[in-house]
Amino acid sequence: MPIDLKHYDPGPFFDEMMASKNRARPLAKELIGLFRRMNDGALAARQASAELAIKEMGITFTVYNEDDGMIDRNWPFDIVPRIIDKQEWDRIEQGLKQRVRALNLFINDLYHEQKIVKDGVFPAEVLAESKNFRPQCVGVKPPLGVWAHICGSDLVRDADGAMYVLEDNLRVPSGVSYMLENRLVTKRVFPELFETYAPLPVGDYSIQLYELLAALSSHSVRRPSVVVLTPGIYNSAYFEHAYLAMEMGAELVEGRDLFVDKHDMVYMRTVSGARKVDVIYRRIDDEFMDPEVFREDSALGVPGLMRAWKVGNVGLANAPGAGVADDKVVYAFVPDIIRYYLDEAPGIPNVPTYRCMYPEERKYVLAHLDELVVKPANESGGYGMLIGPRATKAERKTFAGLIRRNPRNYIAQPTLGISTVPTVVGQTLEPRHVDLRPFILSGRKTTVTTGGLTRVALRKGSLVVNSSQGGGSKDTWIVDSGN
Numbered sequence: 106m107p108i109d110l111k112h113y114d115p116g117p118f119f120d121e122m123m124a125s126k127n128r129a130r131p132l133a134k135e136l137i138g139l140f141r142r143m144n145d146g147a148l149a150a151r152q153a154s155a156e157l158a159i160k161e162m163g164i165t166f167t168v169y170n171e172d173d174g175m176i177d178r179n180w181p182f183d184i185v186p187r188i189i190d191k192q193e194w195d196r197i198e199q200g201l202k203q204r205v206r207a208l209n210l211f212i213n214d215l216y217h218e219q220k221i222v223k224d225g226v227f228p229a230e231v232l233a234e235s236k237n238f239r240p241q242c243v244g245v246k247p248p249l250g251v252w253a254h255i256c257g258s259d260l261v262r263d264a265d266g267a268m269y270v271l272e273d274n275l276r277v278p279s280g281v282s283y284m285l286e287n288r289l290v291t292k293r294v295f296p297e298l299f300e301t302y303a304p305l306p307v308g309d310y311s312i313q314l315y316e317l318l319a320a321l322s323s324h325s326v327r328r329p330s331v332v333v334l335t336p337g338i339y340n341s342a343y344f345e346h347a348y349l350a351m352e353m354g355a356e357l358v359e360g361r362d363l364f365v366d367k368h369d370m371v372y373m374r375t376v377s378g379a380r381k382v383d384v385i386y387r388r389i390d391d392e393f394m395d396p397e398v399f400r401e402d403s404a405l406g407v408p409g410l411m412r413a414w415k416v417g418n419v420g421l422a423n424a425p426g427a428g429v430a431d432d433k434v435v436y437a438f439v440p441d442i443i444r445y446y447l448d449e450a451p452g453i454p455n456v457p458t459y460r461c462m463y464p465e466e467r468k469y470v471l472a473h474l475d476e477l478v479v480k481p482a483n484e485s486g487g488y489g490m491l492i493g494p495r496a497t498k499a500e501r502k503t504f505a506g507l508i509r510r511n512p513r514n515y516i517a518q519p520t521l522g523i524s525t526v527p528t529v530v531g532q533t534l535e536p537r538h539v540d541l542r543p544f545i546l547s548g549r550k551t552t553v554t555t556g557g558l559t560r561v562a563l564r565k566g567s568l569v570v571n572s573s574q575g576g577g578s579k580d581t582w583i584v585d586s587g588n
Contacts (some may be wrong), residue, residue: 106531108140108148108533115536119524121187121268123536132586135301137527145532155184155294164286167341168573180283181577184294187539187559191305191585197260197268197543198553200452203443205256205545208273208430210446212252215429216242225444227438230462234513235435236483237276239391241398245415247424248321251547254422255314257281257557260541261456262524267454269521271540273439275423275431277388282345283543283578284558285310285352291580296430304308304582305555313350314386317548318353321420322383329383331355332373334363336389336405341573346388355386360394360436365409371419384420385410389472391425408529433516434460434482457519470517471508474501477517479508482550492568494520523568526579528561538562540570541581 111127122133129137140148153533156179164180170389214221221227232238242418259271274530287306292299292543315331322329337359343490350357362374363382372379393403395410413419437458440451459466459477470477479491508515525536543557559579560570570576 107144110137110141113527113534113536115525117264118522118536118538119262119264121189121262121524121526121539123527130252132584133516133523136186139155139295139298139443140527140534148529148534149532152184152552155182155290158293159286162286162290163267163344164283164290165344166283166550166572167339167343180286180568181563181572182287183561183577183579184292184539185529185534186291186295186298186304186582187526187541188302188304188582188584189556190575190584193268194555194583197453201258201543201545201553202551203447203452204258204270204273204439204451205253205547207443207446207550208275208439209251209547210255211442212427212430213250214446216245216411220500221445222443224445226441228462231434231438231513232429235432237391237426237431239426239429241411242424242426245424245426248316248323248417248420249548252424252427253430254424254547256545256547257542258545258558260453260543260557261521263456264522264524266524268453270436270439270453271456272433272436274542275295276390276428277342277423278542278544279342279345279388280542280558280560281310281554282348284544284554284556284581286348287558287578287580301486302582302584304584307555310554311349313546313552314349315353315355317546318355318384318386318420318422323417323420324383326383330373330381331384331386332357332358332363334360334385334387334389334394334407336393339407340388342388349386352518354388359426360389360404360406361409363407365407365413369409369413369416369418369581371407371410382419384422386422391428394425424465432482433480433582434462434513437516442453456521459517461508461515461517467512470515471505474505476520478520479504479515479517482514482516492520521568526559526561528563528579530565535565536566537565538570539579555583 124130159179165177222229253275257274260268261271318331319329325410333350371382373382392399394406396403397408398411414421437460443451459470461467475493477493481489523538526539527534539561541557541559542555546552559581561577562570563577
């Protein structure tokens with residue numbers, strides 16, 4: 106049977122490929138035309154081919170559950186790409202660069218003069234209760250004045266068709282390896298479409314990342330020694346750590362592979378002896394990176410690493426302390442942060458957000474829990490939040506108690522009707538909700554990936570796109586329509 110899109114119905118949501126039932130948006134006409142010419146068996150066969158390629162390429166992610174512990178699973182991937190017009194993307198790219206520039210100025214200010222607090226733009230009580238503010242970083246001046254070198258900001262398109270920033274990830278944002286692998290798999294599955302669409306390339310990310318890291322070296326050498334510091338094979342993002350190290354030609358190391366000498370220099374243990382390390386791309390959280398300074402019981406970090414960083418003997422990305430801006434309550438103030446430091450209007454708006462720390466906003470949230478999404482300040486991966494319209498009365502009551510006990514720790518947002526993209530379900534196409542995580546690199550210059558990691562909620566009606574909770578991903582195409 107041919108693929109039938111006459112009954113494809115995204116409902117009240119903005120669909121990024123279908124303008125209405127059986128009518129493709131201009132940029133998607135060639136792709137939708139291909140699907141109309143395919144039969145359902147051919148569609149299912151291409152999806153199966155992609156899944157086989159993922160298995161052969163060893164693209165995995167790790168999930169944890171109470172019954173089975175740690176499980177490696179093949180990366181969940183949908184073959185239908187998401188297409189974004191380059192003209193729109195150019196505006197998004199500028200907005201992301203603006204946002205990260207302001208966030209780096211904000212972080213630097215918090216660890217120095219704290220002018221934004223003194224001027225009453227950012228509340229002192231939010232900073233005082235920040236879980237990710239590191240007093241050990243006060244007064245430090247990182248190379249290039251940058252704290253968050255790699256940032257992943259999550260974007261969503263609402264029912265009005267406009268893009269919004271949902272949150273910022275500035276500690277150890279993950280997912281870029283899957284963005285790169287998604288492109289390789291899509292080329293295998295739909296090679297004919299790359300001549301028609303010519304999506305902008307993403308494969309230069311590893312080169313850009315290495316150049317950024319190399320620029321953090323304080324030593325004048327032609328090729329600085331760069332390593333990727335991983336917590337180890339049991340980390341959920343270990344595939345990405347190994348992938349990026351291989352792509353950059355860098356060593357993948359664990360904390361036990363490094364040591365700091367009496368001169369505060371960092372060395373790597375090798376079979377041929379100690380080798381000096383200039384830059385570390387760390388994929389471990391602050392609290393585990395140096396047991397001399399943070400958690401004494403950490404076996405993942407390197408004793409003395411903070412000393413080496415503070416005196417400029419080693420570059421660290423992201424810088425310790427950058428996570429102070431990776432807080433969903435701080436997120437609510439980012440538009441004010443942009444205006445304060447840059448004297449500009451935000452290029453990409455935030456999702457409307459209620460801050461439970463303020464009595465009037467908290468009162469509204471408590472009265473409308475059945476309509477809102479409530480998020481704790483520092484959880485990630487879709488954990489610890491309440492989706493009000495789908496929660497039970499008991500769950501809403503529990504969250505009301507949590508908010509009253511610690512209002513600073515919670516924000517609330519409207520339940521968004523985030524956009525959909527056609528997705529393979531069995532032998533046909535159905536709409537599924539998506540978000541987008543572009544990656545922004547900040548060093549001597551700022552670059553944004555052309556597109557990013559589109560995450561898709563594979564379960565019908567679900568808004569949760571995280572792979573750990575049943576989500577998957579799509580290739581993201583930035584296409585110049587010539588308009």
